[in-house]
Amino acid sequence: MGMNERPALVIIGGGMAGQRLLEALVAKGFQARTGLRIVLIGAEPAVGYNRILLSPLLAGEVERDALWGRPAEWYRAEGIELHRGDPVVAIDRSRRRLTTASGAGVNYHRLVIATGSRTRRVRVLGDAREGVSEFRTLGDVDALLEDDLVDLPVCVVGAGLLGLEAAEGLRQRGARVTVVHRGAWPMNRQLDAEGGRQLAARLASRGLAFELERTLAEMRADRGGRLQALKLDDGRWLEAQRLIHAAGIEANFELGRDAGLECGQGICVDDRLVSSDPLIHALGECCEHRGATFGLVEPIWAQVEVLAAVLCGEPGCFEPLPSATRLKISGIALYAFGDPCPCAGDRWLRYFDPGSGDYRALCLNGGVIRAGNLINDTRLGPAWYHHFLARTPVEPGDDWLFDAASIARPSQHQDPIEEIA
Missing domain, CATH: 3.50.50.60 (FAD/NAD(P)-binding domain)
Known part of the structure; x- marks a missing residue:
């Protein structure tokens, strides 16, 4: 150089x-x-x-x-x-x-x-010289693709965006994947509890296994240093020949x-x-x-x-705005923004159609939108997000959950549920 x-x-x-x-x-x-x-x-x-x-x-x-x-x-x-x-x-x-x-x-x-x-690595007792990696770079992915993943027991730590995308990619390659997550539901920083349960159910139906509200305590390797099993904090052991760190x-x-x-x-x-x-x-x-x-x-x-x-010598000022989150998993559309953690004064509007799998949840607080979650049909997401950023004054009402121009009104058994936290 x-x-x-x-x-x-x-x-x-x-x-x-x-x-x-x-x-x-x-x-x-x-x-x-x-x-x-x-x-x-x-x-x-x-x-x-x-x-x-x-x-x-x-x-x-x-x-x-x-x-x-x-x-x-x-x-x-x-x-x-x-x-x-x-x-x-x-x-x-x-x-x-x-x-x-x-x-x-x-x-x-x-x-x-x-x-x-x-990748933030979680601390796990024990030492395995082979089988422990991350999901962050092209080199990480290349190393995984060199393995024969079919029927391989794999543990992914973390059920945020990165962890879920890694887990689903490994599953599609034939691995038997268990996701270990300290939160009570996947993507708990982006989704409300019901949205998290709906997402977990959708992924579980594809073959992903979840160990929620759990952490790893120990790893066990064979004499050659190859990972064989992982112990959860409740004492149970999981078969695992690969551990992928993806917890933030x-x-x-x-x-x-x-x-x-x-x-x-x-x-x-x-x-x-x-x-x-x-x-x-x-x-x-x-x-x-x-x-x-x-x-x-x-x-x-x-x-x-x-x-x-x-x-270039021009004026410039960085003013960060809240960002919307989208999940990159084939066959699952997800759009989320705002903070889903309960806050005094929250009023949640929710709608779920078990037939289509559509889930919509909108949080109103102080006359403005505070958070929004959509799974499956996400067409309302950008409009909600626009009002969220603009802090548009809104009145609580079921109309916020439906786009009359393109989405049929629900039948009586699918009425949206309004909840006050």
Whole structure:
């Protein structure tokens, strides 16, 4: 990795946030406007792939080629210096110099840290040298696809978005999957209790097994260090030859912390995505803004637009908005937003059709929408979400659960149930 006399904007991280920023900078003519060249350094051998498609790739629903965005020729044509598979290990702020794992040095004029996140691993007693992995990168998925998964007993820890998508992908590959989750229902941070039960029932009918309100206590391996079984906190043992950690994420902020940047749960940034060093920005899952970190695409795309403007000398201010959540599992449509945890003054409107599997739940509080869940037919989701963001004054009424133009009114035995928490 040779040095170039022309000063550089260096982006550390070749994931979706770093790639999106590249695209935005190219569209704005950044290099011509600033005189800075662009260097992208990625820790993984592959850069710019669509991580959202890892679940469909594992399930066999898309081909590997579907993950790729720009070819190598695009980077060369745009004058972007690309380095892959050689992560940055140190930032020397006084010299404005980076050191990579291979020992190469790169100088920067401006720096963007977009190192993403990693899977949060739960602590389990015991030691298995084989069979324990994560579901986060293309390398993780490739390792799973190299296995013969048919009839393989697999345990996935975590029934959030990541865990459920990993579990269903493994099931579609033939594995016998048990999902262990400390919550009382899947996606308990996005769904109300009834919605969580409906989702669990739908997934269980496909063959997924659930151990809810449970944690792992111990693992057992054979003499060769290969995982054989997992013990639950109630003392029962589960057969498991693979353990997949998918219980949330943690920001990869250590690079910034070790360089002396202000950090909390991530690298702290202001509204312009500037860290405590005015020459260094942080973007995406590795950053912390006003005490919050980010794991969904929408707020990170908003960060990209702000940072691209700021780097080009334009005004920009990041104002995060609540995001809607969509589950990426074939045959199951889900749309959720807001906080489903009970709150004083909540009034829930709910509707369930056992024939179609449609579930709709809308939480009103203080005359506005506070949360919404839809499973199966999600067409009302964007409209609900729009009113949620706008804090539109609403009156409680069954009409909010139905789109008269396209959805038939329910029969008497399917009347919506209004509940007050």
